[in-house]
Amino acid sequence: MASITLTQPEIYRPSRLTLLLGYLRRNTGLAIGLFILLVLVVFTVYGLATADLSDAYPLSVKSKQPPSLEYPLGTDFFGRDLYVAMVVGLKQTATIGFLAGAIGTFIGVVLGFVSAYFGGWLDLGIKSICQILTPIPALLIQVIIAGSLDKRDVTIYTMAFVVVLLAWMGPTLVIRAQVLTMKERQFVSVAKLSGMGDLGIIFGEILPNLLPFIAAAFVNQVFIAVYASFFLAVLGLGPLREPLLGNTIWAAQTQSAFFNNWWWWPVFPAVALVLILGSLAFINMGLDELANPRIRRAE
Amino acid sequence: MVKLIIRRLLFLILVIWAASTITFFIPRLSAKNPVRERFAELARSGGFSPADMDKIIASYSTKFGLDKPLWQQYVDYMSSIARFDLGVSYNKYPKTVMGLIMDSLPWTITLLLVTTALSFVIGNLLGAVAAWPRAPQWVRSFATPFILFQGVPPILMGVLLLFFIAFKLKLAPLGGAYSTGGIPDWSSPAFIWDVIHHQILPALALLLGSVGGWVLTMRGMGVTIQGEDYVNFAEHKGLDGYTIFKDYYLRNALLPQATGLALALGTVVSSAIVIESQFGLPGLGRVLDSAIRSNDFLVIYGVVLFVTIAVATLMVLMEFVYPLLDPRIRNA
Numbered sequence: 001m002a003s004i005t006l007t008q009p010e011i012y013r014p015s016r017l018t019l020l021l022g023y024l025r026r027n028t029g030l031a032i033g034l035f036i037l038l039v040l041v042v043f044t045v046y047g048l049a050t051a052d053l054s055d056a057y058p059l060s061v062k063s064k065q066p067p068s069l070e071y072p073l074g075t076d077f078f079g080r081d082l083y084v085a086m087v088v089g090l091k092q093t094a095t096i097g098f099l100a101g102a103i104g105t106f107i108g109v110v111l112g113f114v115s116a117y118f119g120g121w122l123d124l125g126i127k128s129i130c131q132i133l134t135p136i137p138a139l140l141i142q143v144i145i146a147g148s149l150d151k152r153d154v155t156i157y158t159m160a161f162v163v164v165l166l167a168w169m170g171p172t173l174v175i176r177a178q179v180l181t182m183k184e185r186q187f188v189s190v191a192k193l194s195g196m197g198d199l200g201i202i203f204g205e206i207l208p209n210l211l212p213f214i215a216a217a218f219v220n221q222v223f224i225a226v227y228a229s230f231f232l233a234v235l236g237l238g239p240l241r242e243p244l245l246g247n248t249i250w251a252a253q254t255q256s257a258f259f260n261n262w263w264w265w266p267v268f269p270a271v272a273l274v275l276i277l278g279s280l281a282f283i284n285m286g287l288d289e290l291a292n293p294r295i296r297r298a299e
Numbered sequence: 300m301v302k303l304i305i306r307r308l309l310f311l312i313l314v315i316w317a318a319s320t321i322t323f324f325i326p327r328l329s330a331k332n333p334v335r336e337r338f339a340e341l342a343r344s345g346g347f348s349p350a351d352m353d354k355i356i357a358s359y360s361t362k363f364g365l366d367k368p369l370w371q372q373y374v375d376y377m378s379s380i381a382r383f384d385l386g387v388s389y390n391k392y393p394k395t396v397m398g399l400i401m402d403s404l405p406w407t408i409t410l411l412l413v414t415t416a417l418s419f420v421i422g423n424l425l426g427a428v429a430a431w432p433r434a435p436q437w438v439r440s441f442a443t444p445f446i447l448f449q450g451v452p453p454i455l456m457g458v459l460l461l462f463f464i465a466f467k468l469k470l471a472p473l474g475g476a477y478s479t480g481g482i483p484d485w486s487s488p489a490f491i492w493d494v495i496h497h498q499i500l501p502a503l504a505l506l507l508g509s510v511g512g513w514v515l516t517m518r519g520m521g522v523t524i525q526g527e528d529y530v531n532f533a534e535h536k537g538l539d540g541y542t543i544f545k546d547y548y549l550r551n552a553l554l555p556q557a558t559g560l561a562l563a564l565g566t567v568v569s570s571a572i573v574i575e576s577q578f579g580l581p582g583l584g585r586v587l588d589s590a591i592r593s594n595d596f597l598v599i600y601g602v603v604l605f606v607t608i609a610v611a612t613l614m615v616l617m618e619f620v621y622p623l624l625d626p627r628i629r630n631a
Binding site for chain 2: 131132133135136137138139140141143144145147148227230231234235236237249253258259263266267270271273274277278280281282
């Protein structure tokens with residue numbers, strides 16, 4: 001008997017990078033969003049590494065200069081190099097967005113889990129508080145909070161704190177809804193029957209399945225935080241000394257920049273904010289598709 | 300139905316109570332004393348000695364009831380809100396906060412009504428058409444630029460429009476309610492046209508910043524509805540495309556959008572307020588803006604509380620409109 005030797009055919013396994021790039025090609029929203037964000041990060045990091053950051057504060061350069069080779073984005077009425085102000089402002093915007101986004105998502109995940117998983121009075125309480133607070137326009141309440149603070153006390157961190165105070169209800173309700181459907185699934189029942197504890201089920205069974213939703217909630221939360229801090233800053237309630245993007249636009253408005261022909265002063269920060277918020281919106285749309293494959297039918 | 304109305308009204312009262320409680324406690328939690336702050340500002344600009352200032356502050360605190368225990372202040376505050384009394388402006392004394400709000404309200408309401416209605420209609424039509432497979436491709440592609448704009452908030456749209464249209468192309472004024480030197484005379488058509496001319500750009504900013512959201516949600520809604528059995532049934536009955544689009548497709552897709560309208564109200568009003576201060580229009584935005592600049596606390600709190608209560612009330616009232624839109628709810 002002749003033995004038959006089977007040659008295992010080479011199986012082509014694409015690397016993780018190829019898979020990721022392939023997915024990004026299908027999910028254009030996510031790809032565009034990540035690309036814009038990457039460009040902004042590179043711009044900021046390059047600026048932080050090369051520029052003299054003290055030029056972002058008043059009285060450091062010649063004032064009211066239009067964009068030129070020396071000052072790519074011009075300088076403002078107070079003698080700030082607006083290119084450096086943009087770099088510092090982008091970094092501060094990122095700080096606020098990341099901090100407030102992370103804290104808000106964390107509170108949302110914890111409250112959402114507790115509410116949905118344990119149910120009963122706790123659920124009723126958390127749900128009712130969220131529902132009562134939802135119709136109240138958070139941006140305006142934040143105006144009161146920021147307006148009650150002493151102007152000298154307002155820093156980037158208090159801004160993040162003010163923003164997060166009224167921005168945890170959204171993620172709480174989203175996570176709660178997801179946990180509610182998740183905890184009825186069979187794999188959770190199996191885990192329960194096999195004697196797994198509450199914590200084990202939450203961290204071992206439900207949480208990993210919720211990660212795409214948490215990621216989407218986080219990006220959404222960063223968007224809200226960036227927008228809310230911009231809203232407060234553009235009303236003159238931000239940390240006035242800092243070159244936060246919204247502050248720069250506010251300062252330009254107070255000095256009637258357009259009437260005085262200093263168009264570059266408000267326009268560049270506005271474009272930067274459009275890019276930030278746009279990229280976050282694109283990423284959010286892309287993550288929605290990742291988390292909720294049903295939407296894919298829409299294309 | 301009666302039960303539902305009572306439940307919604309109780310919910311509304313709870314929301315208003317929560318909003319007023321937040322606006323009562325937040326300022327009092329901070330170390331800032333509005334009366335002292337205001338007089339410190341006056342003292343800096345010259346005038347009286349610090350000792351006199353303490354006396355003045357004490358007498359003002361008694362006048363405004365700031366020396367009473369907290370719970371009594373809270374009760375007084377709540378009962379004054381129930382009487383629509385929001386206090387007086389420090390800066391424009393003896394004008395009341397309510398008076399300032401009422402003077403500026405018509406401007407804000409007009410701007411909001413026009414832009415919200417336009418953006419709702421345009422956005423939903425574009426979104427519905429974009430998802431309608433029988434619409435010609437060139438009509439469907441109208442929606443794309445609006446979807447791209449969707450992430451741009453109206454306030455930033457305002458800056459960009461000011462730059463391109465008012466500053467570069469000089470097609471619109473840079474701000475203000477009417478031309479400088481214009482005399483407010485509502486009977487002259489020239490003046491009214493001048494006012495409209497000044498409102499176009501802010502309205503456009505609000506419109507462009509909000510249409511995209513409607514297009515996006517409506518398109519998603521439309522895609523789901525196309526697959527429904529009743530739409531297939533209507534097609535097989537041989538109804539013409541226009542009837543299917545209008546009665547079977549659009550009408551059902553619009554209902555969730557009406558809910559969205561209520562939810563979007565808070566954001567729209569907040570944007571309108573900043574837009575007004577940006578373009579120097581005489582609305583609530585300018586009242587709030589000048590109050591923030593001059594530390595006129597009661598005006599800040601009053602405007603915010605007023606808008607908050609108005610938005611919450613409208614949101615709850617919107618729910619009473621659903622039965623009119625949807626016979627399924629009406630007959631249930």
